[in-house]
Amino acid sequence: MNSTDLIAIVVLGALFWIYRNLDSIKEFINDQFYDNDPALGVNSNGTRDLVEVLRDNDKNYLVLYGSQTGTAEDYAKKFGKELTARFQLRVMVADLEHYDFDTLNELPDNIPVTFVISTYGEGDFPDGSVNFEQYLNELDAEMLDNLRFSIFGLGNTTYEFFNGAARKALDKLQNAGARLIGALGEGDDGAGTTDEDYLTWKEETIELLQTELDLSEDEDKQFESSFGYTELTTIENNTSLGEPSKQYLPNATLQYNSEGEQRGPFDLAQPYIAPIIKTKELFQSKDRNCIHTEFDISGSEITYQTGDHLAIWPSNPDEAVSQFLRVFELNPETIFDLKAKDSTMKLPFLCPTTVGAVVRHYLEITGPISRQTLGLLVSYAPESIKDHIITLSKDKSLFASEILASKFNLADALLSLNNGQTWSGVPWLLLIEMLPKLSPRYYSISSSSLSEPNTIHATSIVENTPNDTTGINTIGVTTNLLRNIQLVKTQGDLTSLPVHYDLEGPRGLFANGQLPIHVRHSTFRLPKDNSIPVIMIGPGTGVAPFRGFVRERFAEIKRDGSDSLEKMGKMVLFYGSRDNDDYLYRDEWVEYSKTLEDKFEIDVALSRVQEQKIYVQHRLAERKEEISQLLQKGAYVYVCGDAKRMAKDVQHAIANILSETKGLTESEAQEVVKAMKVAGKYQEDIW
Numbered sequence: 287m288n289s290t291d292l293i294a295i296v297v298l299g300a301l302f303w304i305y306r307n308l309d310s311i312k313e314f315i316n317d318q319f320y321d322n323d324p325a326l327g328v329n330s331n332g333t334r335d336l337v338e339v340l341r342d343n344d345k346n347y348l349v350l351y352g353s354q355t356g357t358a359e360d361y362a363k364k365f366g367k368e369l370t371a372r373f374q375l376r377v378m379v380a381d382l383e384h385y386d387f388d389t390l391n392e393l394p395d396n397i398p399v400t401f402v403i404s405t406y407g408e409g410d411f412p413d414g415s416v417n418f419e420q421y422l423n424e425l426d427a428e429m430l431d432n433l434r435f436s437i438f439g440l441g442n443t444t445y446e447f448f449n450g451a452a453r454k455a456l457d458k459l460q461n462a463g464a465r466l467i468g469a470l471g472e473g474d475d476g477a478g479t480t481d482e483d484y485l486t487w488k489e490e491t492i493e494l495l496q497t498e499l500d501l502s503e504d505e506d507k508q509f510e511s512s513f514g515y516t517e518l519t520t521i522e523n524n525t526s527l528g529e530p531s532k533q534y535l536p537n538a539t540l541q542y543n544s545e546g547e548q549r550g551p552f553d554l555a556q557p558y559i560a561p562i563i564k565t566k567e568l569f570q571s572k573d574r575n576c577i578h579t580e581f582d583i584s585g586s587e588i589t590y591q592t593g594d595h596l597a598i599w600p601s602n603p604d605e606a607v608s609q610f611l612r613v614f615e616l617n618p619e620t621i622f623d624l625k626a627k628d629s630t631m632k633l634p635f636l637c638p639t640t641v642g643a644v645v646r647h648y649l650e651i652t653g654p655i656s657r658q659t660l661g662l663l664v665s666y667a668p669e670s671i672k673d674h675i676i677t678l679s680k681d682k683s684l685f686a687s688e689i690l691a692s693k694f695n696l697a698d699a700l701l702s703l704n705n706g707q708t709w710s711g712v713p714w715l716l717l718i719e720m721l722p723k724l725s726p727r728y729y730s731i732s733s734s735s736l737s738e739p740n741t742i743h744a745t746s747i748v749e750n751t752p753n754d755t756t757g758i759n760t761i762g763v764t765t766n767l768l769r770n771i772q773l774v775k776t777q778g779d780l781t782s783l784p785v786h787y788d789l790e791g792p793r794g795l796f797a798n799g800q801l802p803i804h805v806r807h808s809t810f811r812l813p814k815d816n817s818i819p820v821i822m823i824g825p826g827t828g829v830a831p832f833r834g835f836v837r838e839r840f841a842e843i844k845r846d847g848s849d850s851l852e853k854m855g856k857m858v859l860f861y862g863s864r865d866n867d868d869y870l871y872r873d874e875w876v877e878y879s880k881t882l883e884d885k886f887e888i889d890v891a892l893s894r895v896q897e898q899k900i901y902v903q904h905r906l907a908e909r910k911e912e913i914s915q916l917l918q919k920g921a922y923v924y925v926c927g928d929a930k931r932m933a934k935d936v937q938h939a940i941a942n943i944l945s946e947t948k949g950l951t952e953s954e955a956q957e958v959v960k961a962m963k964v965a966g967k968y969q970e971d972i973w
């Protein structure tokens with residue numbers, strides 16, 4: 287077979303795949319359109335007409351963001367805030383998800399738009415922005431002659447389609463006649479420079495805007511909150527103590543269907559509080575932990591498909607909460623309410639609430655700190671260190687060596703800079719508006735919806751890196767929470783843990799080991815036809831979805847009998863771990879083999895038990911003839927786990943195999959792999 291044949295087959299496969307997945311694509315898209323939460327006050331009468339809302343609220347600048355995990359949202363808000371503070375522009379900052387764009391061509395040309403958009407998957411828009419992407423696709427030439435815009439993309443060069451969404455938006459907008467102010471800004475997480483990329487883009491763009499809009503700067507700018515603030519004296523039923531959504535306030539009534547299951551939809555606006563019915567440590571090693579957690583979803587309408595992602599909603603640990611409260615001299619008991627100053631503003635969390643609840647449940651307080659954030663705090667810095675803070679906030683490399691290298695979070699950094707003394711006088715409202723919200727973390731589901739429709743399994747490596755020099759542990763919020771729950775449930779010793787949590791949750795909501803979760807549908811799917819062979823590559827925690835895949839086939843054979851085993855295509859799993867102590871689910875694979883016989887095979891690369899590293903891609907290369915034959919038979923390839931190096935190395939290895947066994951040139955082989963990706967025959971679930 288020559289390369290054109292192979293490509294032709296792959297393209298046919300692509301059409302077939304799209305056809306076959308039509309329903310799941312539709313479901314995926316529909317799933318993302320959860321309603322605005324009226325309690326969070328999106329806009330007073332629920333209109334999705336952008337221009338109408340702008341006009342009604344008398345705004346003269348528009349910032350639109352598309353964000354998956356809140357980073358783009360964060361930058362959009364910072365940008366809007368800066369335009370308001372420095373130039374008194376009346377800025378509306380809005381989620382692309384919440385509006386239709388049909389009237390964008392009627393936007394007055396003196397109202398510029400700034401887009402802030404992150405990229406996911408194969409250069410895709412964030413889930414919530416699919417309506418915007420659709421709008422872009424339908425634009426004609428000259429349709430947006432009225433529009434002046436600037437655009438900042440967020441991405442990670444580790445991924446093949448770097449900033450794919452922002453680049454596509456730029457292209458489509460320009461083709462429709464819109465005029466770009468400045469240049470496309472491209473944030474790169476991969477190089478860890480998103481913050482610096484933003485600052486560079488922002489400075490250039492704002493300078494141009496000043497000329498374009500003839501803006502003059504207000505010199506003695508003071509922080510002014512977008513929210514009205516009132517302190518309250520009593521905790522009522524409608525006061526949030528950290529409930530993940532309004533449905534869980536004491537006075538609210540949860541909805542149930544006729545089977546007694548709690549009604550959804552469960553998504554970023556409302557999670558399900560799921561009991562953890564089983565949890566265990568998977569590693570034998572002393573220095574690392576990996577926690578297996580099983581969530582019971584039988585009390586809810588949640589369904590999932592093998593290959594989906596589970597979102598787990600964390601809270602902050604006691605240690606981080608009390609340190610944060612101490613640095614800013616905050617009283618956790620303070621009860622307050624926020625009111626949006628106009629209908630385009632969304633409240634950042636459920637209100638009324640308490641300071642303590644916000645710090646524990648709603649704000650991301652432990653992550654790395656940005657130079658911009660430090661800059662916002664300059665006017666509140668103690669006099670004795672003010673000059674140093676100004677220097678730090680302006681000097682990229684000094685900031686990197688003094689703050690980033692030490693892995694400080696905000697409280698660590700401020701304490702360290704002020705010799706362990708607190709920072710009084712930082713406005714609480716500034717903290718609320720400046721810090722990102724604490725968002726759910728995603729896990730590749732490691733169970734099968736066929737084999738366990740009522741439970742969802744997650745396999746999570748615990749992020750905890752101590753540093754003896756600084757005494758600072760870099761701690762993963764969610765994974766250490768899972769470890770705490772695991773130890774409590776198994777009556778383990780919690781004293782040696784780096785952090786501890788309020789496991790009871792607000793008003794006892796999470797008692798006895800429950801956590802808020804929701805499911806996000808993915809497109810990572812086994813072929814529907816089980817006679818198609820599959821090659822699965824997942825070292826480390828990357829093995830998670832493949833446990834689900836194998837359990838799925840295992841359950842099919844149990845159900846359909848051994849005759850069906852004969853027709854089943856081969857499943858080969860390439861797995862890698864450091865040694866035997868972190869070999870995940872070791873005993874289980876043996877069990878699956880007993881039923882799946884020679885149709886399932888696990889090939890293990892232990893990297894640290896010999897002098898030379900042996901990785902999954904070395905195992906692939908050793909078996910190139912066999913892999914090549916499987917591909918010829920139409921095998922699907924799946925890769926899961928580390929995106930930074932592993933996924934690229936594996937893609938190379940597969941291309942090499944194709945080139946060596948099919949006589950393709952290197953670049954032809956790479957094209958074939960790309961075509962396979964487009965056809966859904968080479969699927970990645972990488973992070």
Ligand SMILES: Cc1cc2nc3c(=O)[nH]c(=O)nc-3n(C[C@H](O)[C@H](O)[C@H](O)COP(=O)(O)OP(=O)(O)OC[C@H]3O[C@@H](n4cnc5c(N)ncnc54)[C@H](O)[C@@H]3O)c2cc1C
Nearest residue numbers: 653654694695728729730746747749760762763764765973
């Ligand atoms: C689609 C998808 C699927 C995934 N599937 C899995 C899976 O199956 N299993 C799995 O284990 N993970 C998976 N992940 C990763 C997972 O979502 C989380 O990112 C991971 O578990 C860490 O979450 P955390 O809340 O514990 O850490 P976070 O609190 O989010 O911290 C993230 C990292 O930053 C470090 N850090 C914390 N504070 C600082 C600081 N001040 N300065 C510098 N660094 C800091 C932490 O040590 C940690 O390494 C997946 C991710 C995605 C996107």
Ligand SMILES: NC(=O)c1ccc[n+]([C@@H]2O[C@H](COP(=O)([O-])OP(=O)(O)OC[C@H]3O[C@@H](n4cnc5c(N)ncnc54)[C@H](OP(=O)(O)O)[C@@H]3O)[C@@H](O)[C@H]2O)c1
Nearest residue numbers: 747825826827828862863864893901928930931932935973
């Ligand atoms: N940035 C990185 O380099 C990197 C690598 C792996 C995982 N991670 C991240 O670290 C977290 C924990 O990972 P984990 O526990 O799943 O993995 P892990 O246990 O650290 O690694 C699993 C196996 O993969 C091997 N490996 C390392 N680099 C590889 C490569 N380029 N190609 C193929 N195999 C490779 C490891 O070998 P050795 O460790 O012996 O080299 C180990 O045997 C995840 O969030 C993941 O994204 C980052």
Ligand SMILES: Cc1cc2nc3c(=O)[nH]c(=O)nc-3n(C[C@H](O)[C@H](O)[C@H](O)COP(=O)(O)O)c2cc1C
Nearest residue numbers: 353354355356357358404405407441442445448449
């Ligand atoms: C699962 C996953 C897939 C991603 N895919 C891409 C990609 O294809 N191209 C890219 O440039 N960045 C990609 N990124 C990086 C994100 O765009 C980047 O981290 C961004 O800052 C996230 O912004 P958000 O929090 O607003 O969604 C990906 C990140 C994750 C976690």
Ligand SMILES: *[C@@H]1O[C@H](CO)[C@@H](O)[C@H](O)[C@H]1NC(C)=O
Nearest residue numbers: 329330331333338339342629
């Ligand atoms: C509410 O809707 C009406 C009719 O659609 C519109 O005229 C009005 O301006 C809207 N008001 C706001 C505040 O959006």
Ligand SMILES: *[C@@H]1O[C@H](CO)[C@@H](O)[C@H](O)[C@H]1NC(C)=O
Nearest residue numbers: 521522523524525536537538
């Ligand atoms: C709680 O519900 C009762 C009855 O529905 C209602 O009268 C009361 O005002 C509600 N209280 C709060 C705090 O919402």
Ligand SMILES: *[C@@H]1O[C@H](CO)[C@@H](O)[C@H](O)[C@H]1NC(C)=O
Nearest residue numbers: 521522523524525623637638
């Ligand atoms: C909350 O409850 C108090 C007392 O019941 C009531 O006065 C107030 O209006 C309620 N607020 C909201 C937003 O429902």
Ligand SMILES: *[C@@H]1O[C@H](CO)[C@@H](O)[C@H](O)[C@H]1NC(C)=O
Nearest residue numbers: 522523524535536537538539
């Ligand atoms: C608060 O909610 C509880 C539970 O719904 C209810 O029994 C109680 O009457 C409510 N209290 C007030 C003051 O509304």
Ligand SMILES: *[C@@H]1O[C@H](CO)[C@@H](O)[C@H](O)[C@H]1NC(C)=O
Nearest residue numbers: 691692693752753754755756
């Ligand atoms: C600990 O922190 C120091 C100082 O910030 C840094 O140079 C060093 O690399 C860190 N060590 C580890 C093991 O991360």
Ligand SMILES: *[C@@H]1O[C@H](CO)[C@@H](O)[C@H](O)[C@H]1NC(C)=O
Nearest residue numbers: 442444475476928929930973
């Ligand atoms: C960029 O992507 C790689 C691979 O997923 C990941 O290791 C790295 O942490 C990402 N960068 C950030 C800042 O998220």
